Amino acid sequence: MSTTTVKNALTDSSMLVRRSLKHIVRYPSMTIPLLLGPIIFLLLFVYVFGGTLGAGLGNSGGRGEYVNYVTPAILLLAVAGAATATAVAVCTDMTQGIVARFRTMSIFRPALLAGHVVGSMVQTFLCVAVVLGVAGLVGFRPHAGVLGWVGAAGMLALLTLAITWIAVLMGLVSDNVETASNLPMLLMILPFFGSGFVPTDSMPAWLAWIARNQPFSPVMETLRGLLLGTPVGHQAWIAVAWCVGIAAAAFWGATALLNREPGR
Known part of the structure; x- marks a missing residue:
């Protein structure tokens, strides 16, 4: 790839990233639901179920301990919830002719997706920061050092990248906005069938197996x-492998669909 090609690719990508960021600013109605969902779940599980569920965690138990236990799962819900906005945005571009218009221009094609991916990651991290702040207000007390916070941010960024590429792929395969808004629901449901809200040891054997062997559980344990100093063991490497594998597969699928000529 020549220097000129690289320069054009960076220019096109930065232009479309700015476009996505402007959409976030101009249409806050797409961001507010992404915040409300995780915050409502956080308050529900802490104040309605927290006393009972916390009693089963051992140690001192109770609502205070359960806040620390459940917050990582809520952060993952914030990441998964952002997939809906991304899928809808991509589908809107595909169905309203914007991408078709871009195809007629001399533009670096992957930049069409890069704009959505980077914009969505920025939006997601803003939502995660707000949710983390609310969690602190209701009693979340991490005792991580600088390296712990950096590692947690890196893990969330890697998961966000994987989820965002899945959302882009969902937007590309959707025929309309309604379908694009419904497909990411599975990503919202999956954390509930993991170790996010109750320990897997409390589940039936068949469900515990599913919970331990799905992508979200190792991320939550990591x-x-x-953040809390619990044993990580090999969970971190499993979490990274899941995220990298999902991101790579979704990236390949999304770019293949984008490069496919219309009507084929």
């Missing part, structure tokens, strides 16, 4: 270890 976040708990980094």
Whole structure:
């Protein structure tokens, strides 16, 4: 790839990233639901179920301990919830002719997706920061050092990248906005069938197996270890492998769909 090609690719990508960021600023109605959902779940599980569920955690138990236990799962819900806005944005571009218009221009094609990915990651991290602040107000007390916070941020960034590429792929395969808004629901449901809200030891054997062997559980256990000092073991490497594998597969699928000529 020549220097000129690289320069054009960076220019096109930065232009489309700015476009996505402007959409976030101009349409806050797409961001507010992404905040409300995780915050409502946080308050529900802490104040309604926290006393009972916390009693089963051992140690001192109770609502105070459960806040620390459940917050990593809520952060993952914030990441997964952002996929809906990304899928809808991509589908809107595809169905309203914007991408078709871009195809007629001399533009670096992957930049069309890069703009959505980077914009969505910025939006997601803003939502995660707000949710983390609310969690602090209701009693979340991490005792991580600088390296712990850096590791947690890196883990969330890697997961966000994987989820965002899945959302882009969902937007590309959707025929309309309604479909694009419904497909990411699975990503919101999956954390509930993991170790996010109750320990897997309390589940039936078949469900515990599913919970331990799905992508979100190792990520949640890694976040708990980094932020709260619980044992991480090999969970971090499993979490990274899941995120990298999902991101790579979704990236390949999305770019293949984008490069496919219309009508084929």
